Structures are given as structure tokens and as C-alpha cells.
Amino acid sequence: MNAPLNIAMPAEAAAAPKSYRLLIGGRFIDAQDGRTLERSSPGHGFTVSRYAQAGAADVEAAVQAAHKAFDTGPWPHMKAAERATILLKAADLIEARLDEIARLDALESGKPIAQARGEIGGAVDIWRYAAALARTLHGESYANLGDAMLGVVLREPIGVVSIITPWNFPFLIVSQKLPFALAAGCTAMVKPSEMTSASTFVLGEILMQAGLPDGVVNILAGLGADVGAPMVSHPLVEMVSFTGSTRVGKMTMASAANSLKKVAMELGGKNGQIVFPDADLEAAADAAVSGGFFNAGECCNAGSRLIVHEAIADEFLGAVKALTAKVVVGDPLDDRTKVGAMISADHVAKVTGYVTAAENGGGRICSGGNQLASSAGQYLDPTIVRDVTEDMAIAREEVFGPVLSVLTFESIERALHIANNTPYGLSAGVWSASIDTCMSVARNVRSGTVWVNTFMEGYPELPFGGYKQSGLGRELGKRAVEDYTEEKTIQFHRGQRTGWWVG
16 A cells, blocks of 8 residues: 655645735725635645635626726727737736746646646747737728729627636636737636636736736636626626536536627547557557646546557556556645646545446456545545446546546547547547558547647647537637637728619
8 A cells, every 4th residue: 555645735834825806997806795715725735825705796897897998998999019019018927927826826726836837838828829819810801892892801809708717727728718808809807716716816917017908807706606607697798718517618608698699618528549559659658648647637638538459458558557657646846746636525536436436337447546645635546447338437428537548449440439439529649650540530530639649739829629518619729819809891882872772
């Protein structure tokens, strides 16, 4: 039996929790009813943050501030170059506070600090990319409609946008949404998860420092029923951008449908890595481990299904198991840690429930499967379950933990069937030396991203989103700013317009 994890208490444990207030109309203020929320660090067990807890009155104030900033403020009417300058300044300020922001995310979410630094660095890149897109946003003209007519198509900001983000990548995911909305000229309300709000409030400080006009971005901490629901249903909100579970995404879409708001949804995934015998098996094994256990598996893009050709299954799983044994699980603030703490005790129970159900149904645990004893916090041992069948919940549902389900195939057709036999379609990976095999899989897997001989790499230039119940729309990519706009057609007539209907 493994010795209990010895989790060192950070300096923050001896200090009072950091306090954060709502950002509404350019001011940081307490909730109108004075309520607060506290967040306990899942990796260390002490209260790390205290936020003002928004209610209905605060949501209304934030909506009115965002609406006023859009309707009468300067932001939508600025030159694109001026908006880009503020976004670039924000990127510089994020970079200057990178270590601070990463530490907040590591403390509140339990993710490893080295990983968190990489995420904040990636967010800086996204803000700079969005700034560049602000200056390339353009419409169209049509001079081919006859000598007397000129058609012009404008792209205008859609208006007030509600942005709702999850707990697993607190700063990165808001950075996949907000800068593009701002680049388009929109105003926004942002609701981070009530478990990981601190870094988003720091982002609010940064945006104010960068020169963003009052009311353009408003940030509310609180619960979904109190804050998220009215942010979605409010008649002054024109668009909702949501990242989270498919279950909550469906509820959000249903609410938004009442007022026909535009919605963008980045939801769940049940992503497969398909490994053929001619693959670089050493590289594929490394990707299987990182894809399954990155961010403790609390990742919509996790490669949670390993789909291996039966001819190499035993050999390949041996390599995966050996690498898994080297994965360092422990203190999120230790630079050596690869898998940190789980987000909550309830989530630990949910994930271990999937493993138990799979074992009871004939699955075989060949690595891990246990909650690890520790001096503080909640940790799971990276787990590999083989002999999984397609009908098992662990093979079809999003477990969202460090659990790798192994299925085998004997032909490319069978591999594609397994890969597509899920309600989700976010991402997939294929490993083979054959370009024909790779192309066949890439063209026939029903997912928004397919990695070929690599896994879970991302770039701001490439769009991200899913098929089926993995979401609606795309984030990132060259059209990301366009998603936050409406098209307006203007038709100019030159010269005398003679009657053409009556007389």
C-alpha cells in the first residue's frame, strides 16, 4: 500500500483568505445583500478565497451597466486599432502577473502549478491573437448588382454577451471567449465557477488597468440558479457563450430559446485515441498517459478512451501502465506534480463510482482505482480499466477524472464504430505510420478536432468545438470575432429611382 501523500501547507494557509468583490459598472463592490462565498483549496484543505456572492439585484445592475456601456459608451464605436491596443495592454499585464494568476488557479482548482503557468501563458497568446483579429474584422461590398446599386454588408457587434465558464480551466477558458467578444465591440457579463472565481476577478483588475471603459466587462461570482440563470434569460442579453457540462448546456439553450438569443456551447467529450500496430508506440503510450490524466482527467478534451488494435493490446497496455507508474500525483504547488487534487469530494465519489460500476460489469482494473490517502486534500490514483465494453457507462459517459478506459478493435471499420459510438464528438486521436489510415480515420471520425500522431495540442489560430452533444459553434480561429457580430446589409441606389410597381 502506498504511503499517504504528505501535502505541505503553503504560506496562504496561515493568512486570511483573499477577498474579491463584484465588478459592476467599472467599480468593485460588495453584493447588495452582503452575502459571500468561500472556496476551500481542494489540494490543501484551507479556505483560500472569499467572494462577494451575487444575487438577482446584482445581475440586474450588471446587465444595465453592460447595456449602457454598449448603447451609449465609447467601446462599440472605437476604432478597431484602439480596441486592439487595450487588448494588447491587457495581454502584457496578464503576462506580468502570470505567476500570481497561475498560483490562484492551482490553489482553487487543484491543478499542478507548472501546468497552470502553461495555461496562463497560452491565455496571453490568445489575448494577443484576439487583438490582431480586431483589426481584420471586415464586411463585404457588391458592385455587381447593376450600375445603379451598391450592396454593402457590415459586421456589427451583437450587443451584451453573457459568458459562463467552468472550474477546470478558470483563466484559460474565459480567455477563449472574452477577448474575442471585446475585439468585436461587445460588452459582457462574466460568471466564473463559484469554485474558481479568483483569477477572473484578477482579470477584471487587469482590464480596468488596461483602460477598458466602465461597464464593458462586469464580473459576478455566485451560484448558477442565482446568477447564471438570469444572465441567460435576461431580455437585454443578446448572446450566451457557455462552457460546461452537456446537461447544464441543454438547460442553458432551452432558457435562451425563449428570447431567441444566439448561443455558443462548448460542452462534454468522450474522446478516443485510436492506436494501430504500425504506430510509434512509445510516443502513443506517452500520449495515452498524458491524454488520460492531464488535469486529473478533468478536461473535456481528455483522451479518456484508449482504442487499441487487439494485436498489440497487451504489449501497448504494458507500456502505458509502466508510464502511469511514473506519474507524480500530489501537491499542486510542487513543480514536479503531474496530477494534482480533484475539485471536490463529491466529484471524487462520482468518478470512483464509474470505476466501481465498470469493475462490477466485467471491467478489469489494471492500474490505480483508489482514492489516495493524504495529509490534506483529495487525490485519485490514475486509473486504467481494460476489458471495457461499449455499453458500459465508463465507455459512453464523461467521467471527468483520471480514468482511462481501454477498448480493442480488429479492423479500421471497427475502430471507427467504437470512436463514433458515443453521444459526444469533441476530439479524437489516431496513431499510425500510414497516411492512408490516418486520413481515413481523420475524415470519418465525427469530432471537431482530430489529432494525427499527436494529442491535445492547441493553437489560437485553429477553431475548437464539437459535433453532436459536445456543443454548438466554434471558439478560437480566424472567425472567432465574427461569432460575436451580426451582419447588416445596406443597399445604396444611385440616381433617380423610377416607379417599378405602380405606374
